[in-house]
Amino acid sequence: MTAPTARRVSPWVMVACGAAIVTLSMGARQAFGLFMLPMAHDIAVNRETFGLAIAIQNLLFGLVQPSVGALADRLGAGRTIVAGAVLYALGLALTATVGNALGVNLTLGVLVGLALAGTTFVVILGAVGRVVPVHQRGRAFGIVTAGGSIGQFLVVPLTQELIGISDWRTALWVLAGLMILMIALARGVTGRAEPDTVAADGTLGEGSWAALRGAVSHSGFILLNAGFFVCGFHIAFLSTHLPAYLSDAGLGGSVGAGSLALIGLFNIFGSYFFGYCSDRYSKKHVLSYLYLARAAVIAVFVLVPLSSASALTFAGTIGFLWLGTVPLTSGLVGQIFGVRHLSLLFGVVFMSHQFGSFFGAWAAGWSYRVTGSYDQAWIASIALALLAAALHWPIRDTPVAVARHPAPV
Template identity: 40%
Template structure:
């Protein structure tokens, strides 16, 4: 990166570091909750389907509250929204660690953490980074921030597994509570973005004056609608893996530590994938790259589940999936910013993410139901592969569609 660019970014570094740490912790802790599923369900007497229902509720709360959270950042600023989310995350983990039955798991792991993620995770963090950086390096910076979001799982999963095996799952969750406390200062520093003025409106924003106009523009844009539908399948695949991979490996008789190692490898390769796709998104069609990710991810998923797992195949699978994991983050954020501008980016990106989370609900809860009914995950992974290939091919086919005028201009005229 040129020296002049680095000088330009220097005032934004506290904001970018705060957003990166916030995203890393919120995503890393959430992605690692699956390691507690087996001991927790056995100890407090709930089923795997009950636990996955709580995770599904978390994903639905996260998804459906993401657009309102994005709209609130326009009215009140990013800092109040992110700080509230940080406090709710800590409260949710505390309630989960003290749980004696399903209700506490549903409220802690489900509702509270779900609300928190709407205020601290990808859509908000990437919107913060987008506003803080100039367009020339925006895609690369988004890739760096997205990559930082992977480091939380790299740390949280092994820590939680070690504490859980040595002292029980409740102590493992106490370790997560301590990590989550760092969300509070990171959200505070990221909130400095409220002092950064929005750029002068461009043709994409010239007639956009309200949330309603922004929503009409987004939902009337064919590339955005297709991207949003494909994002549904993305959520289904990824949450199925994070929620059910530990259970699948235990079902196959593998070492329990392998699941934590695999989640850690996913986190590590997430960094490489995010950096690569952030860089690539500044040079090639972002929507085309998204479609290619979905196709490649589905092929990797099919390869892994077609034969019994080994330690080597599991770690190779984790590395390949990790590389293809959060690379969608900078591409989706960049595509939304290009299509609709920055003012309502968090809200519009939240609309796409709501679709992602409906898919996440099916990936978590549907996978649990299939496991409980059939005693295996075969039908679940086959379904995920088929939908993933379809979504990827359709995304590639629509990637070159360009509206005749900026979507928000058309919506404002309508």
């Protein structure tokens, strides 16, 4: 009598379920900036305090990501997603009940930060990367990444509407309810890494800590960490502070919400486009060009007169570049180090992304409190984009197994 075989999910069903989970998880996350002003008015949480809560969220999101990624590699992505979904719903529901800065830091900061680690890119891309053929991996990563943008396009306007017709607490309760849907979707994202063997793409399987030690000794891994820090700074700064920046200029909450939604809409196309490029061109060079484009777009935005038209144009343009870094960066990690420990290794790189997010959310709020403007944050965004463009170009992207075991001559 043969043992029952594990249920296998079609690779593209897994991609679809993973994209839907990211749609919910990242959609809610990108809407948090809409709560800054109403919460400040209701419970006296100023911009620096709110920015600190989002910074804590991003920091914890990153700090636990390698451990959560390794857990998903060992126990399976589905179980990890279910745990994250429950924690996410709990964190948002409790945020709706708080009345002071400490409560916001513990709920929206700590609980949601931990939840995000189990319901976003690292866990899902690790599972997808092991079942999708290598020549289609970049496109699959792009589709999952686009899920975050679909969520931003759909969830952000919904959240703004809920805040407008009811209040911010009701909006948080609705978002908490939406997070429960991820539990059902987690059934479509199953599987865990196989025992250490030679991987299908030719790179050598090895233990988690051995893989991590090998990665940190590779200069390309360090450069990827530094570059992804910049991406995190940009994403957190804009998603947290752009609505308030536009409101300060008298453009109103609808323009801020519309800008975030447009970022999400255009990144649906951008994520797929850069995933497509990941399968066909040098990933490190495409990353360099992407960051150069970000620097140019931000510079033009701060130099031209601010208006609804310029804000929405900026949102669409930066949106196309928004999360295109994810399929390229995760794809480059898989290309160099293989997919056996992709959740762990991309989790480490993503941790650097979240360090950048911490500073993007908090430092911009601190700078605003000290100077009364976001000028320094915009300048830092441009300078960091140029630095990231320079860092990616020299990365050695040859698979490590090839580098360590060259063919005989």
